[in-house]
Amino acid sequence: MNNIVLKRESNTDFSSTDETSLLVVIFDSNPGQQFLRDNTHVLTHCLDSIIAFSNAHLMQKAQNKLAVMACHSKTSQFIFPGPGKPIDIRQTDGQYEIFTMVEKTIKHNLSKLLGSDISNILTESLLAGTIAMALCYIARMQRIKSPGIKINSRILLVTGSSDSASQYMNYMNVFFTAQKHNVVIDVCALDQHLSLLQQGCDITGGLYLKLPQLQGLLQYLLWVFLPEPPIREKLVLPPPVKVDYRAACFCHRELIDIGFVCSVCLSIFCKFSPICTTCHTVFKMPGPLAVKQKKKKLKL
Amino acid sequence: MGDEEEPKEYRWETGYEKTWEAIKEDDDGFLEASVADIIQRAKRKRQTQKTGTTKLGMMRHLYILLDCSDAMSSQDLKPTRLLCTIKLLDGFIEEFFDQNPISQMGVIIMHNKRAEKISDLAGNSHKHVKQINSLNRTSLVGEPSIQNGLEMALSSLKLLPTHASREILIIMGSLTTCDPSDINVTIETLKQEGVRCSVIGLAAEVHVCRQLANQTGGTYNVILDDCHFKDLLYQQVDPPPAAVCLDSSLIKMGFPHQMEADGKEEPLTMCMCHVDSVDEGSKLTTGGYYCPQCYSKYCELPVECRACGLTLVSAPHLARSYHHLFPAANYTEVAFEKQVSLCFACQKTFTETDKQVYSCPNCSKTFCLDCDIFIHDTLHTCPGCATNLSTFQITHTS
Numbered sequence: 001m002n003n004i005v006l007k008r009e010s011n012t013d014f015s016s017t018d019e020t021s022l023l024v025v026i027f028d029s030n031p032g033q034q035f036l037r038d039n040t041h042v043l044t045h046c047l048d049s050i051i052a053f054s055n056a057h058l059m060q061k062a063q064n065k066l067a068v069m070a071c072h073s074k075t076s077q078f079i080f081p082g083p084g085k086p087i088d089i090r091q092t093d094g095q096y097e098i099f100t101m102v103e104k105t106i107k108h109n110l111s112k113l114l115g116s117d118i119s120n121i122l123t124e125s126l127l128a129g130t131i132a133m134a135l136c137y138i139a140r141m142q143r144i145k146s147p148g149i150k151i152n153s154r155i156l157l158v159t160g161s162s163d164s165a166s167q168y169m170n171y172m173n174v175f176f177t178a179q180k181h182n183v184v185i186d187v188c189a190l191d192q193h194l195s196l197l198q199q200g201c202d203i204t205g206g207l208y209l210k211l212p213q214l215q216g217l218l219q220y221l222l223w224v225f226l227p228e229p230p231i232r233e234k235l236v237l238p239p240p241v242k243v244d245y246r247a248a249c250f251c252h253r254e255l256i257d258i259g260f261v262c263s264v265c266l267s268i269f270c271k272f273s274p275i276c277t278t279c280h281t282v283f284k285m286p287g288p289l290a291v292k293q294k295k296k297k298l299k300l
Numbered sequence: 301m302g303d304e305e306e307p308k309e310y311r312w313e314t315g316y317e318k319t320w321e322a323i324k325e326d327d328d329g330f331l332e333a334s335v336a337d338i339i340q341r342a343k344r345k346r347q348t349q350k351t352g353t354t355k356l357g358m359m360r361h362l363y364i365l366l367d368c369s370d371a372m373s374s375q376d377l378k379p380t381r382l383l384c385t386i387k388l389l390d391g392f393i394e395e396f397f398d399q400n401p402i403s404q405m406g407v408i409i410m411h412n413k414r415a416e417k418i419s420d421l422a423g424n425s426h427k428h429v430k431q432i433n434s435l436n437r438t439s440l441v442g443e444p445s446i447q448n449g450l451e452m453a454l455s456s457l458k459l460l461p462t463h464a465s466r467e468i469l470i471i472m473g474s475l476t477t478c479d480p481s482d483i484n485v486t487i488e489t490l491k492q493e494g495v496r497c498s499v500i501g502l503a504a505e506v507h508v509c510r511q512l513a514n515q516t517g518g519t520y521n522v523i524l525d526d527c528h529f530k531d532l533l534y535q536q537v538d539p540p541p542a543a544v545c546l547d548s549s550l551i552k553m554g555f556p557h558q559m560e561a562d563g564k565e566e567p568l569t570m571c572m573c574h575v576d577s578v579d580e581g582s583k584l585t586t587g588g589y590y591c592p593q594c595y596s597k598y599c600e601l602p603v604e605c606r607a608c609g610l611t612l613v614s615a616p617h618l619a620r621s622y623h624h625l626f627p628a629a630n631y632t633e634v635a636f637e638k639q640v641s642l643c644f645a646c647q648k649t650f651t652e653t654d655k656q657v658y659s660c661p662n663c664s665k666t667f668c669l670d671c672d673i674f675i676h677d678t679l680h681t682c683p684g685c686a687t688n689l690s691t692f693q694i695t696h697t698s
């Protein structure tokens with residue numbers, strides 16, 4: 001239990017006594033993900049690791065707060081604390097009640113969610129929307145906290161989905177909001193490299209980790225993501241990777257490094273086109289090429 | 301709702317000065333209307349006007365014309381008009397560049413019947429903030445000359461390419477202006493050049509300012525107190541509708557990414573921005589941004605590549621302004637009749653005190669008032685729409 005010792009040491013400064021840490025774990029449990037379809041045991045393995053990690057977070061300090069969300073393609077939900085009343089838990093074989101409650105609630109709500117979402121499975125997980133919900137939740141926690149208490153909030157995203165440039169706009173909105181409100185976004189990529197989410201980690205000061213080995217999920221979570229951001233500076237963590245800051249073009253949602261930007265609305269296109277599809281502005285052609293232009297309203 | 305619940309920030313600082321103007325301003329006949337109320341109503345009104353379909357001038361070139369005359373030493377704003385303005389401009393400039401990533405700004409001060417450019421058109425906030433802050437040592441003398449200020453700004457704005465949106469913002473403490481010739485001629489030229497002029501008055505309405513704003517398509521407002529001043533100033537952060545005579549074009553730009561070095565130590569290289577600067581000297585550094593066309597290195601973005609002329613910007617920086625183009629749909633206010641038990645976003649349980657809840661027209665999810673404000677002021681993404689593939693598409697093709 002090295003983590004607890006570490007925490008105590010850093011707690012010696014007096015100011016941290018009324019600081020609490022709010023962790024929102026977003027687990028991409030979309031059954032459409034490639035690595036979950038290959039092997040059904042993987043989901044249970046990931047879930048157990050996340051529950052153990054969540055409990056480790058609660059164990060660090062009595063005031064620590066936790067929320068766990070599940071992300072799918074048609075819905076996203078809080079699976080802890082779930083909707084409705086907390087489940088009534090009695091102590092079983094000496095386990096601390098809260099831990100039992102976390103485990104039971106998460107498993108109960110997730111199985112309900114998975115059971116309701118079997119009709120047609122879509123592969124895209126709408127992670128940006130889930131982060132947006134998490135940010136609203138964090139904003140409420142900041143509003144209702146008792147005066148004098150400081151809440152440090154962070155979001156940990158655990159996903160095996162691929163990057164989707166179609167969510168580009170939503171991703172950018174949530175990244176900038178998180179940055180503005182000092183919410184750190186950490187990403188643990190289980191299966192594929194995620195360049196957009198990596199940008200989010202860079203913007204908000206979080207950590208990005210592409211898991212080398214799925215078997216070791218819990219170990220990586222505990223080593224890399226359990227320490228709070230201020231403590232991380234003292235640890236030797238995976239070195240920061242160079243972030244790819246290319247833009248996604250509006251026409252094909254593909255990442256490009258040279259593009260054309262509409263002077264009116266700043267939309268990005270990968271090729272020259274005579275009309276902006278975003279604001280319907282007609283552009284002056286660079287060459288003598290006479291293209292029949294659609295009569296669009298040029299003026300307001 | 302009781303009046304005491306209204307957050308009246310800084311009201312105690314301003315005391316009772318100018319409260320008669322707060323009352324005079326309210327033309328609905330409600331004498332007790334507070335300034336906070338006026339601001340709140342204006343905010344809601346502006347929010348509903350944002351539909352995302354209007355053409356905006358995003359490549360902005362803004363000159364701030366700051367009155368530094370005798371009138372700015374008045375203490376009706378605390379500690380003085382000038383110091384209060386400097387403090388507000390500090391925040392405004394940061395916010396302006398945050399929301400208008402590839403825009404430029406310049407600062408001109410007006411005192412002693414002259415105009416003086418203290419900071420040239422540039423896209424970097426640090427320089428402007430530094431210049432503005434150095435103003436607290438300026439002596440506030442004489443009368444301002446709006447005409448001289450406008451002419452100086454115009455001479456610089458004239459040179460810009462036709463797709464650039466040109467704007468002037470005047471912060472005016474004085475009630476008079478001392479102009480060398482007929483200001484109507486200047487106003488006419490500004491109108492022809494498509495320069496949008498807005499004025500924020502710190503004292504009382506001045507006819508010539510009203511006329512200038514009306515003729516050029518800008519706004520004219522007189523502040524009630526420092527809170528109202530801040531609100532008026534921050535309205536200028538949102539890009540204005542594109543001027544009628546504004547040309548549009550597609551501009552080729554590069555989105556540099558850092559060089560991949562695969563675990564090895566990155567080589568020391570020289571950046572183009574410091575290669576011939578005398579005072580700082582050229583430095584050899586690792587890292588930096590490389591032009592995707594010619595691989596010259598720069599240490600700061602945005603910048604125009606000195607070797608090949610390509611404008612280099614960072615994509616996320618550009619993305620900061622996209623919420624102006626794709627704002628989240630406005631929610632409709634509905635009476636709370638236990639339709640749902642929780643706010644979809646923040647999970648707050650609705651109680652009897654929630655008389656109104658807010659519903660999204662696209663995803664029909666229900667939200668609380670706090671989330672409505674948070675989503676439309678800061679987040680710009682509807683959590684309901686963004687978590688469902690079927691509504692997710694609607695918001696992006698509209």
Ligand SMILES: [Zn+2]
Nearest residue numbers: 249251252270
């Ligand atoms: Zn394209």
Ligand SMILES: [Zn+2]
Nearest residue numbers: 262265276279
């Ligand atoms: Zn456009």
Ligand SMILES: [Zn+2]
Nearest residue numbers: 591594605608
């Ligand atoms: Zn170049």
Ligand SMILES: [Zn+2]
Nearest residue numbers: 643646668671
């Ligand atoms: Zn809410």
Ligand SMILES: [Zn+2]
Nearest residue numbers: 660663682685
């Ligand atoms: Zn919605």
